Amino acid sequence: MKIAFVGKGGSGKTTLSALFIRHLAAAGRPVLAVDADINQHLGPALGLTDDQAAALPALGARLPEIKEYLRGSNPLIRSAEEMIKTTPPGRGSRLLRIVEENPVYTACARPVALDEGSVRLLATGAFAEEDLGVACYHSKVGAVELLLNHLVDGREEYVVTDMTAGSDSFASGLFTRFDLTFLIAEPTRKGVSVYRQYRDYARDFGVRIRVVGNKVQGPGDLDFLRREVGEDLLASFGQSDWVRRLEQGARPPLRALEPANRAVLSELRAAADAAYELRDPRRYTEQAVLFHLRNAESWANAKVGTDLAAQVDPDYVLGADTAVPVGGAVPAGEPTAAGAAV
Template sequence: MKIAFVGKGGSGKTTLSALFIRHLAATGRPVIAVDADINQHLGPALGLTDRQAAELPSLGAHLPQIKEYLRGGNPRIASAEAMIKTTPPGSGSRLLRIVEENPVYAACARPVALDEGSVRLLVTGTFAEEDLGVACYHSKVGAVELLLNHLVDGGDEYLVTDMTAGSDSFASGLFTRFDLTFLVAEPTRKGVSVYRQYKEYARDFGVALRVVGNKVQSADDLAFLRREVGDDLLTAFGQSDWVRRLEQGAEPGLGELEPENRSALELLHAAVDAAFADRDPRRYADQAAHFHRRNAESWGNAKAGADLSEQVDPDFVLPDGRTVQEQAAAAV
């Protein structure tokens, strides 16, 4: 399962991403956490010190190595240098699985021990001094898109991504790479404006979107969200002393989280598992090809000096990560 958390800057999406990651890890499921926000705060939200977070290896710094590994023996890709962020897998490509060891994880993933369970953490990396004024952050986030294009995942294993704020996610096809997207919205006009914008952009791509209210302090706040968001509202989180303690540097156990907020996490988990039954591997492949062709025509061909649309293998679809039983249930 591939899950994204998006929302307005300051809405609390990183906090809720981290809470959900902790919840999944506490159930014993395998989890990969990905920090794809320009403000790299997911590590500290999972309990790392600032120093530990700063020492994490970045996906962006290992992009040539990632490309070389994923290229494998794909005859449609002449070299790792010919791969761009949208390059889809094809026959001969190496694929990634959540529960495995591989050179990409060895170079870029680091285990994070939680009070209940543990996760693998991947980070895109912060802006370096040489990036300022000459590069956009999406050049780093592109590594995440490349990984997700090559990821085979099942229904009882999870990859959770803390995305860039606002509508920045639409600067690439990354927004289509998830089974379910949670949009974190505060009960304010600005909070729901991001929801409307995101839903409008995602409408033509079959993006599964649910809204999670945050910083909801009263029945009036909840009524406002229901009025503005309608049936897309899944649940809401209120003020949390647990979160405040965590942000102050304490390490409270997940079992101490307020019961109402634990219940909200259970609703998120149930929604994710339900969304898995609706995944369509063919559509996933077609969307990857669509955005790759667009990027190739827009800038990739000029950069590579070749027609990168030829990298698309029209007959290739990622293996279905579902079990035989899950596939049978989805067909009913």
């Protein structure tokens, strides 16, 4: 299942996303962790040194390789150069699975060993000097959108993405690529303002949001969140000496996390598992096509020099476990996973 963590800058979304990743890994679940924030902090939150985090390969720097691989033998995509961040898969496209080896993971993903289990980590990459003043960060995040458009996942397999802060996620269709979005909110007016923005933007797209209160110090804070957020409030994470030690550079084992805060992680997993059961592959595919057509019309057709609406395979649905044409089985000879050779 595909999970996003969002929130105001400084709300603790990266810390909580890292804790959730560690919780899943400790339970023996396959996890693909994605750092899609402009400030690349997920690696250090998972225990990497600053040098190790800086050495992570950037997805944005490997877009040509990624596109060439995902294009596969899809006859509607004439070249990798004509693929953009929203290009949807079709018959002949190569797909990615969470549990497999493929050239994309070999080039871009790195294993991270945790005190309990391990995960694969992907990172969009930080701004480079040549990007300053001339590039939009969302062009880097576009690699994540392209990957999620081509990724099939099953029950108890998890993609956990640490998103950009605030409402910046709505600058692309990436916010629709998840089964569930956890919005981390502090018990302050600023904290819940991002929730309201996200809720209002997401409403028309059926995006499921659950709020996780953070830095909650007592009943008054909890009452404030309940009043401002209502039924969207899932759980609240309290003050944590464990997190403080982590932020000071220590590496405390997950089992030492306060029992009440560990219980919150279990609640998040239960909510994620429930959201997986409600997923609608047809809507997921239709939304990918919608944002592709929007991008094609607004800028991409002019940039590429062709009508990218022609890349849409109208009878294709990316399913929960595999990709099949609407109303039928996978045609013989059509690759449905990324295991085929490049």
